[in-house]
Amino acid sequence: MSERRIDAVAKATGAAKYTADVVLEGMTFAAVKRSDYPSALIEDIDISVAKEIEGVLGVFTSKDLPGGANLYGRRVFDVPILAEERVRRVGDPIAAVVATSREIAEAAAELIDVTYKELPVVATARDAIKPGAPLIHEKPWEYKGAVVTPEMGINIQSIDTHGSREAAEAALRGAAHIIDETYITPGDHQGYIEPQACIADYHPDGSLNVWNTNKSPYRLRDVLSAVFSLDPKKVEIMPTVLGGDFGGKGSPGDAPLCTALSILVGKPVKMVLRYSEDLLSTDGRHASEIRVRLGVDKDGKLVGGIFEALLDGGSYAGFKPVNTVNLHGIVDAAIAYRVPEFFVESKIVYTNNQPKGHMRAPGSPQAAFAFESALDELGRRSGIGAIKIRELNLLSNGDANPYGTVWLENRGKEVLSLALSQPRTQEAPKGWLYGEGIAIYARSMAAVPKTSLRLRKGENGKVIAEVPIPENGAGGQTVVREMIRSGLGIDSDKIEVKQVSTSLLPTDAGVGGSRVSLGVTVAVANAIKLWKEMPADQELVEVTTSEGSDGPSGAYSAQLARVAVDPATGQLKVLEIVSAVDVAEIVNPKAHQMQIDGGTVMGYGFAVMEDLLEDGGQPWALSMGEFKLPNVADIPKLTTALLRGGKGVGPNNIKAVGELANCPTGAAIANAVEDATGARIRKLPVKAEAIYWAMKEGVSK
Amino acid sequence: MKINFSLNGKETELDVDPMAVALDVVRGLSLTGTKEGCGVGVCGACTIMVNGSPVSSCICLVGTLADKDVWTIEGIAEKMPELIDSFVEEEGMQCGICTPGQIVAAAAIESVGASNAEEIKKYMAGNLCRCTGYQTILSAVEDHLAVN
Numbered sequence: 001m002s003e004r005r006i007d008a009v010a011k012a013t014g015a016a017k018y019t020a021d022v023v024l025e026g027m028t029f030a031a032v033k034r035s036d037y038p039s040a041l042i043e044d045i046d047i048s049v050a051k052e053i054e055g056v057l058g059v060f061t062s063k064d065l066p067g068g069a070n071l072y073g074r075r076v077f078d079v080p081i082l083a084e085e086r087v088r089r090v091g092d093p094i095a096a097v098v099a100t101s102r103e104i105a106e107a108a109a110e111l112i113d114v115t116y117k118e119l120p121v122v123a124t125a126r127d128a129i130k131p132g133a134p135l136i137h138e139k140p141w142e143y144k145g146a147v148v149t150p151e152m153g154i155n156i157q158s159i160d161t162h163g164s165r166e167a168a169e170a171a172l173r174g175a176a177h178i179i180d181e182t183y184i185t186p187g188d189h190q191g192y193i194e195p196q197a198c199i200a201d202y203h204p205d206g207s208l209n210v211w212n213t214n215k216s217p218y219r220l221r222d223v224l225s226a227v228f229s230l231d232p233k234k235v236e237i238m239p240t241v242l243g244g245d246f247g248g249k250g251s252p253g254d255a256p257l258c259t260a261l262s263i264l265v266g267k268p269v270k271m272v273l274r275y276s277e278d279l280l281s282t283d284g285r286h287a288s289e290i291r292v293r294l295g296v297d298k299d300g301k302l303v304g305g306i307f308e309a310l311l312d313g314g315s316y317a318g319f320k321p322v323n324t325v326n327l328h329g330i331v332d333a334a335i336a337y338r339v340p341e342f343f344v345e346s347k348i349v350y351t352n353n354q355p356k357g358h359m360r361a362p363g364s365p366q367a368a369f370a371f372e373s374a375l376d377e378l379g380r381r382s383g384i385g386a387i388k389i390r391e392l393n394l395l396s397n398g399d400a401n402p403y404g405t406v407w408l409e410n411r412g413k414e415v416l417s418l419a420l421s422q423p424r425t426q427e428a429p430k431g432w433l434y435g436e437g438i439a440i441y442a443r444s445m446a447a448v449p450k451t452s453l454r455l456r457k458g459e460n461g462k463v464i465a466e467v468p469i470p471e472n473g474a475g476g477q478t479v480v481r482e483m484i485r486s487g488l489g490i491d492s493d494k495i496e497v498k499q500v501s502t503s504l505l506p507t508d509a510g511v512g513g514s515r516v517s518l519g520v521t522v523a524v525a526n527a528i529k530l531w532k533e534m535p536a537d538q539e540l541v542e543v544t545t546s547e548g549s550d551g552p553s554g555a556y557s558a559q560l561a562r563v564a565v566d567p568a569t570g571q572l573k574v575l576e577i578v579s580a581v582d583v584a585e586i587v588n589p590k591a592h593q594m595q596i597d598g599g600t601v602m603g604y605g606f607a608v609m610e611d612l613l614e615d616g617g618q619p620w621a622l623s624m625g626e627f628k629l630p631n632v633a634d635i636p637k638l639t640t641a642l643l644r645g646g647k648g649v650g651p652n653n654i655k656a657v658g659e660l661a662n663c664p665t666g667a668a669i670a671n672a673v674e675d676a677t678g679a680r681i682r683k684l685p686v687k688a689e690a691i692y693w694a695m696k697e698g699v700s701k
Numbered sequence: 702m703k704i705n706f707s708l709n710g711k712e713t714e715l716d717v718d719p720m721a722v723a724l725d726v727v728r729g730l731s732l733t734g735t736k737e738g739c740g741v742g743v744c745g746a747c748t749i750m751v752n753g754s755p756v757s758s759c760i761c762l763v764g765t766l767a768d769k770d771v772w773t774i775e776g777i778a779e780k781m782p783e784l785i786d787s788f789v790e791e792e793g794m795q796c797g798i799c800t801p802g803q804i805v806a807a808a809a810i811e812s813v814g815a816s817n818a819e820e821i822k823k824y825m826a827g828n829l830c831r832c833t834g835y836q837t838i839l840s841a842v843e844d845h846l847a848v849n
Binding site (some may be wrong): 013020021047195246472474475601634635640 | 712732733734735736737738739740741743744746773774775778785788789790791793794795796797798799800801804823825826827828829830831832833834835836838839849
């Protein structure tokens with residue numbers, strides 16, 4: 001029995017304080033003049049009119065930045081706080097205004113006059129790697145943290161590979177049936193409803209307080225310390241509530257700019273992005289073009305595969321946080337299957353589009369769309385069957401995946417049959433075609449739960465848990481309370497969980513990668529153990545954890561899409577999405593279910609609606625009017641079937657769930673469309689026009 | 702210009718720029734439960750109730766509020782605690798940024814008389830949620846309507 005969320009009342013009454021709600025004494029407001037062009041030299045920046053506006057405290061360009069610090073990033077430092085001699089995308093910040101109000105700052109920013117000299121535009125990843133393509137960055141290998149070399153080719157952000165291309169090609173030559181198709185997905189945005197916001201408050205003694213829509217406070221502290229040569233101990237990232245994240249709130253956002261501006265004006269500086277700016281200036285999902293070759297023998301067993309992904313990383317690589325500066329989800333494309341010879345290459349390139357970063361299961365929605373569509377096509381074309389080919393090739397217990405890892409258990413076949421066994425409840429409209437499609441997704445749970453936590457005695461027998469993580473909505477703080485409640489046997493109202501600022505706890509890896517529940521459960525379990533052994537005169541216990549999970553483990557999901565298509569127009573109606581999910585113990589059933597439902601709706605949006613409409617270097621989806629997210633009337637019936645009894649990890653025996661539901665949806669729907677119509681759609685989002693023409697011509701558009 | 706209106710049940714006089722949007726005006730009065738989301742009247746995070754109907758305050762010029770009966774989440778929470786309870790008990794939220802707007806929209810649902818699930822969905826379509834997948838929000842609204 002789960003008790004209600006720890007933050008429910010504050011959020012329902014409007015009392016919860018988000019970054020945009022924070023007010024400091026003497027606070028000033030910033031706004032940015034952004035590039036109108038995707039690729040241009042800056043010939044002149046005229047700030048003379050803007051700086052004379054009443055209420056404007058200063059107008060700043062890259063030349064004014066304190067200490068000459070300009071480049072920042074999460075791993076590769078290639079993102080300028082303010083553009084120097086050139087702009088590389090529509091929306092690049094060129095100059096910043098600080099004023100006494102947001103309205104004055106925005107009005108003054110509009111009056112900054114920039115003279116550009118347009119440069120050739122690299123609009124797609126394909127164009128970026130053509131011989132002689134314009135260089136987005138002259139020498140990207142010289143950036144701090146870069147993983148590229150000149151030998152890799154032009155406009156490369158990173159290349160990650162696994163396996164042997166030669167061995168995979170040889171295996172495919174011996175195959176009885178082969179599929180060789182290319183799948184395309186668009187640029188996407190996390191679509192959190194809270195636009196990014198920041199307040200930086202720098203003091204003459206070198207200390208800095210930052211409130212930021214950021215889920216990785218310790219990493220943000222380290223980035224700001226590095227960029228501005230500050231003592232990390234004097235950089236304090238303050239607690240805040242996050243209005244949605246989905247990967248997008250891991251970036252430093254505007255903290256580097258606001259910090260620079262606060263140093264320059266000597267006052268707290270606040271900047272809240274308009275949503276149109278957020279769509280222009282953050283770090284969504286990479287557009288992808290993935291060629292998939294898969295081969296089976298005469299018995300339907302996979303013999304080999306080649307998976308080549310070309311991803312549009314946009315104008316900067318700096319928003320990808322991992323060491324490879326790549327996306328794990330691409331390389332892990334075949335993780336659910338036995339593929340004796342599997343070669344994967346994930347190539348991310350620079351273009352003049354918006355920079356891309358991490359969005360809910362980075363790389364996986366694109367990879368799952370391509371892999372699960374190709375496998376489905378191979379099953380249908382070879383006569384083996386779309387279900388049968390999965391049953392034949394999903395890993396069994398004890399099997400190694402293509403990356404050489406044997407998980408504690410493999411329950412792919414079980415989630416597949418569980419999804420297929422859910423009864424159909426929705427009828428297609430009269431005269432429409434009906435179809436069903438299946439897709440599988442699996443995810444490793446090898447995340448290291450690096451975090452820290454403190455339990456402290458409060459008044460009247462209260463236990464106060466101090467945590468380093470902000471609440472992004474997934475319910476991490478409620479998990480902490482639930483564990484303390486059950487571990488110490490005290491009532492929920494005797495437990496307070498609060499985020500503290502960065503100097504008050506040693507470390508945390510940040511919210512993400514579905515690692516929170518695991519990291520938190522390890523830390524809380526250790527803390528509870530110490531608490532029980534604590535001498536009566538001791539006031540607190542503090543723990544830091546950094547051990548890995550116990551045993552290589554993974555979790556599976558299978559989604560079954562039931563769709564109807566109007567044969568006259570191609571209009572698609574997704575009637576139902578069944579999610580069969582591999583679980584162990586569940587700490588908080590309601591929060592767990594919302595991760596599945598919310599993930600499925602996000603997968604549905606990716607499959608049929610969402611698109612940043614990046615064309616010719618110009619993003620055309622500049623508001624939520626054009627960038628459509630699913631509303632409550634858009635979505636299909638959602639059905640969940642839990643495959644219980646799994647072997648999880650950590651002291652609570654859990655499997656992460658936050659990224660299991662949003663990845664297979666695109667392929668499940670495309671596979672269902674072929675089942676209904678015979679037409680194969682290889683490009684997301686699936687549009688009625690594409691289905692119409694594919695039905696007419698028998699090919700994908 | 703000066704405008705008079707009722708705000709959360711209290712007669713209020715404000716000296717405002719009539720071209721300011723209601724969202725900025727109420728937030729300027731420390732009523733920060735009303736959230737800025739899309740800024741173009743699509744997402745519903747800024748929903749307030751004006752004469753019983755839901756309004757996107759980000760595209761509502763404050764001058765149009767003259768002589769109207771205006772409620773924000775802070776007032777709704779005091780006036781309709783049972784509605785808050787429905788959202789809390791059903792956990793009709795995760796990150797919470799859309800929640801005040803969802804609740805104000807739900808508070809105004811009587812203006813359209815939605816009674817079944819399909820009508821509720823159509824009515825609530827102007828309030829986006831990116832976290833929950835909507836199921837717990839629907840449960841909360843249905844629970845509220847069943848109780849009343």
